[in-house]
Amino acid sequence: MYRIDPARADLAREYKARPNGPHSAELQKVLLILRWGATRGKSVILVTKPDREWRLGKFGPKRGTPMTEYGPTYSSAKDASWACFRARWLETTGQECPVE
Amino acid sequence: MAERLLAYADRISAAAGERIEIKVSAPEGGAYQAKLIRLICGDDSPEGPGFKAEDIPSPIAKSYPARLQPIHFGSHVEFHKGGPLLAGSFTFFAMVWPTLPLKGAPQAIMGNFDAANRSGCSLLIDASGRLAVQLGDAPLLHLDKPMVERQWHLVSLAFDVAAGTVTLRQRVLSHRGPGDAIAETTRRLEPSDAATARTGAGVGGPFRIAAWSAGELAAAHYNGKIDSPAVIGRALDAETIETLGTDAKAARAASGVLAAWDFSQGISGTAVTDASGNGHQGRIVNLPARAMKGWNWDGSAYDWTKAPEQYGAIHFHDDDLYDCEWETDFAWDVPKDLKSGVYCVQLTQQGRSEAYEEFVPICVRPGPGQKRNKLALLIPSASYWAYANHQMPSSWTFNETSMGVFETMTAADRYLEEHVGFGLSTYDNHSDGSGVCYSSSLRPVLNMRPKSHLWQFNADTHITDWLEAEQLDYDVITDDDLEREGLDILKDYRCVITGTHPEYYTLKMLDAVQAYTDLGGRLVYLGANGFYWRIAYHQELPGVIEHRRAEDGMRGWISEGGEYYMSFTGELGGLWRRMDRAPQLLCGAGFTAQGFDSASSYKRRPESFDPRAAFIFEGVGKDEVIGDFGTIGGGAAGWEIDRADLALGTPRHALIVAEATEFSSAYHWVKEEFNHTHSAIDGDTCPMVRCDMVFFETPKGGAVFSTSSISWAGALAHAGYKNNVARITANVVRRFLDPKPFEL
Ligand SMILES: [Fe+2]
Numbered sequence: 001m002y003r004i005d006p007a008r009a010d011l012a013r014e015y016k017a018r019p020n021g022p023h024s025a026e027l028q029k030v031l032l033i034l035r036w037g038a039t040r041g042k043s044v045i046l047v048t049k050p051d052r053e054w055r056l057g058k059f060g061p062k063r064g065t066p067m068t069e070y071g072p073t074y075s076s077a078k079d080a081s082w083a084c085f086r087a088r089w090l091e092t093t094g095q096e097c098p099v100e
Numbered sequence: 101m102a103e104r105l106l107a108y109a110d111r112i113s114a115a116a117g118e119r120i121e122i123k124v125s126a127p128e129g130g131a132y133q134a135k136l137i138r139l140i141c142g143d144d145s146p147e148g149p150g151f152k153a154e155d156i157p158s159p160i161a162k163s164y165p166a167r168l169q170p171i172h173f174g175s176h177v178e179f180h181k182g183g184p185l186l187a188g189s190f191t192f193f194a195m196v197w198p199t200l201p202l203k204g205a206p207q208a209i210m211g212n213f214d215a216a217n218r219s220g221c222s223l224l225i226d227a228s229g230r231l232a233v234q235l236g237d238a239p240l241l242h243l244d245k246p247m248v249e250r251q252w253h254l255v256s257l258a259f260d261v262a263a264g265t266v267t268l269r270q271r272v273l274s275h276r277g278p279g280d281a282i283a284e285t286t287r288r289l290e291p292s293d294a295a296t297a298r299t300g301a302g303v304g305g306p307f308r309i310a311a312w313s314a315g316e317l318a319a320a321h322y323n324g325k326i327d328s329p330a331v332i333g334r335a336l337d338a339e340t341i342e343t344l345g346t347d348a349k350a351a352r353a354a355s356g357v358l359a360a361w362d363f364s365q366g367i368s369g370t371a372v373t374d375a376s377g378n379g380h381q382g383r384i385v386n387l388p389a390r391a392m393k394g395w396n397w398d399g400s401a402y403d404w405t406k407a408p409e410q411y412g413a414i415h416f417h418d419d420d421l422y423d424c425e426w427e428t429d430f431a432w433d434v435p436k437d438l439k440s441g442v443y444c445v446q447l448t449q450q451g452r453s454e455a456y457e458e459f460v461p462i463c464v465r466p467g468p469g470q471k472r473n474k475l476a477l478l479i480p481s482a483s484y485w486a487y488a489n490h491q492m493p494s495s496w497t498f499n500e501t502s503m504g505v506f507e508t509m510t511a512a513d514r515y516l517e518e519h520v521g522f523g524l525s526t527y528d529n530h531s532d533g534s535g536v537c538y539s540s541s542l543r544p545v546l547n548m549r550p551k552s553h554l555w556q557f558n559a560d561t562h563i564t565d566w567l568e569a570e571q572l573d574y575d576v577i578t579d580d581d582l583e584r585e586g587l588d589i590l591k592d593y594r595c596v597i598t599g600t601h602p603e604y605y606t607l608k609m610l611d612a613v614q615a616y617t618d619l620g621g622r623l624v625y626l627g628a629n630g631f632y633w634r635i636a637y638h639q640e641l642p643g644v645i646e647h648r649r650a651e652d653g654m655r656g657w658i659s660e661g662g663e664y665y666m667s668f669t670g671e672l673g674g675l676w677r678r679m680d681r682a683p684q685l686l687c688g689a690g691f692t693a694q695g696f697d698s699a700s701s702y703k704r705r706p707e708s709f710d711p712r713a714a715f716i717f718e719g720v721g722k723d724e725v726i727g728d729f730g731t732i733g734g735g736a737a738g739w740e741i742d743r744a745d746l747a748l749g750t751p752r753h754a755l756i757v758a759e760a761t762e763f764s765s766a767y768h769w770v771k772e773e774f775n776h777t778h779s780a781i782d783g784d785t786c787p788m789v790r791c792d793m794v795f796f797e798t799p800k801g802g803a804v805f806s807t808s809s810i811s812w813a814g815a816l817a818h819a820g821y822k823n824n825v826a827r828i829t830a831n832v833v834r835r836f837l838d839p840k841p842f843e844l
Binding site: 020021022023028031032035036037038039040044045046047050051054057059060062063064065066067077080081084085088 | 101144145146419491493494497499500501504505506507508509510511514517518519520531551697698764765766
């Protein structure tokens with residue numbers, strides 16, 4: 001199975017530059033792994049002001065429990081996607097994404 | 101957690117001259133305001149045409165006292181006369197298939213325990229997943245062995261007054277070890293008389309199945325199936341319980357029988373039949389799933405109408421909801437001369453720190469005798485119900501890999517995640533993981549309103565927006581009307597336009613649209629993944645559809661084998677294409693792929709230069725790229741896309757006038773078309789990932805035009821409606837409104 005090399009700054013940079021794609025074949029693999037399975041427990045994007053402000057957050061343990069928000073606010077969907085990519089990189093590989 | 105102003109109407113469609121009732125729950129006290137608008141465009145995103153509405157003077161436009169209205173969710177059975185009375189010795193038994201034994205809260209199987217005064221007696225699953233009995237305010241008696249998720253158990257509770265004992269017993273039917281299939285425990289009641297008294301006549305609440313009482317309300321809802329529950333008015337030993345518990349006929353005739361319910365009777369309705377002859381008839385509340393495989397299902401029949409005795413189970417869920425049953429706040433008498441259109445009751449409340457706003461859409465169709473326009477927009481309300489309050493972010497473990505994006509939760513998504521009880525959509529799983537097969541309109545539907553995600557209702561307002569910009573007079577009719585009236589509601593229109601995603605169709609609806617085109621009507625299919633799933637409306641209850649995700653297709657969940665036939669009608673659920681009614685037969689194109697990262701554009705094909713198609717492309721250049729713009733993915737071909745296919749019924753004479761072929765790897769070919777899994781299924785590698793614009797003439801002077809893309813309507817408003825997507829749409833609609841017959 002393909003494993004994400006947490007040192008691969010080139011792939012992170014590629015996503016940061018073009019979060020909506022198109023993505024290289026290898027970045028596609030990385031994204032499928034970052035996105036595999038249920039989102040409960042993983043960082044997701046919350047729209048905090050429609051079309052204006054986004055934040056990262058997480059689901060509660062089950063339906064009917066509050067979601068949590070964390071980190072800074074973002075003023076574009078693109079920036080929020082990049083933040084989510086970095087959060088997932090850490091959650092999936094156990095290592096910080098090498099690109100700020 | 102943020103609160104919302106919530107509301108719904110008793111139906112989505114009203115004819116001019118009719119009365120429609122509005123029900124509201126306000127988050128704060130004081131008052132809220134209502135007004136009436138005619139909605140032109142609900143897309144308030146920065147890229148879109150903007151929110152556009154016309155204020156309509158109406159007597160309903162005023163201030164109303166605000167109040168909270170509760171939602172009582174969770175399904176169960178209740179009894180007209182309170183159910184069997186428990187006096188002296190008795191035994192409960194049933195076959196049960198628990199789906200969430202480790203819920204962490206009590207789940208009542210049957211009995212008359214009332215939590216409000218802690219009296220009565222119910223058999224239940226306790227918070228740790230063990231069979232237990234709640235007897236008055238005595239501590240729970242439970243078995244040591246936990247119940248096994250998704251396995252049939254014969255469970256019983258025998259209460260013996262003479263011996264002063266209560267005995268709990270379970271047998272796992274398909275026991276796989278280790279240990280014994282049977283667990284049993286008996287407790288001597290001390291003091292026995294007091295405990296006995298608590299269960300006696302006049303004590304406890306009304307008898308319920310799959311819940312107990314908390315005063316007037318039902319509580320402790322059960323998750324899972326129950327089959328053939330019975331109450332016998334004496335204490336039975338294990339051997340008798342085994343005999344009667346595995347032979348429903350014997351149970352109904354057993355000596356001392358008080359009630360023996362047969363859930364396989366009246367599957368399409370809400371009545372629950374007591375087959376013992378003692379008349380303890382009941383009714384289901386909040387539509388638990390019927391036509392469910394029973395404990396004795398042996399695989400010999402897949403159609404419950406052919407072997408109902410094997411479909412004696414009802415699957416209950418703690419999050420089932422049919423009708424909120426809110427009180428009406430006010431009624432709107434739709435004026436007789438009001439022009440047809442999409443209207444909304446707009447509600448606002450200024451709270452202490454927040455301003456709340458909600459909209460209740462109402463499609464007004466022409467009243468009897470009122471003059472009709474030649475053009476109708478057929479609002480795909482059945483598909484709105486299918487998607488109503490969907491919670492894909494939490495239901496779908498494959499949502500991100502399917503969509504190709506990170507989950508992005510809007511305020512409405514978040515509200516539904518944080519507040520259970522609003523009912524689910526046919527895209528979701530219940531809290532026990534089972535698929536949701538019913539969806540109702542009698543509840544606040546947070547994703548059917550302007551200023552929301554551009555999907556279904558709000559995306560369809562791109563069409564009304566364009567119709568207004570193009571100054572075309574149109575009527576608005578809905579799927580709910582089509583289901584009621586059939587062809588009659590279509591036949592006087594010269595041209596009918598669909599919404600962007602008319603995915604869910606009943607047989608009656610599909611037959612009506614097919615007959616409309618066969619009789620010379622002109623159909624403009626401005627969407628994709630239409631006419632795809634077969635559904636049914638309930639034959640008695642208003643405002644609720646059923647869907648079984650049978651066999652194949654792009655499915656939110658998968659129906660269990662043997663549960664493919666709909667309870668409402670006995671019809672097979674699933675894809676229309678598996679019933680020889682592929683969408684290509686009606687519109688020349690049918691679902692072929694979807695992706696949600698970006699949209700594409702069309703190129704003209706040689707057929708577009710056929711004189712038959714000349715009217716479509718008037719004013720569009722030979723090599724012009726069509727629709728490389730738009731608010732839905734930046735192109736007119738995208739999100740979900742359809743393909744022509746002669747093998748699936750695209751007419752031989754159809755012209756594929758344009759096509760879009762450049763899609764990203766986030767686009768995936770539909771799964772019902774490949775035999776084996778393989779990697780060549782995406783926009784990079786799979787030639788089936790394409791979008792075909794189709795035109796063909798029909799008998800009796802009619803014609804069909806299909807854009808085959810959900811994104812199309814999002815491109816109409818580009819550059820002040822002066823663009824080739826709008827141009828093509830106008831060319832087609834104007835020609836379709838021209839009575840001059842098309843030649844076949
Ligand atoms: Fe759909």
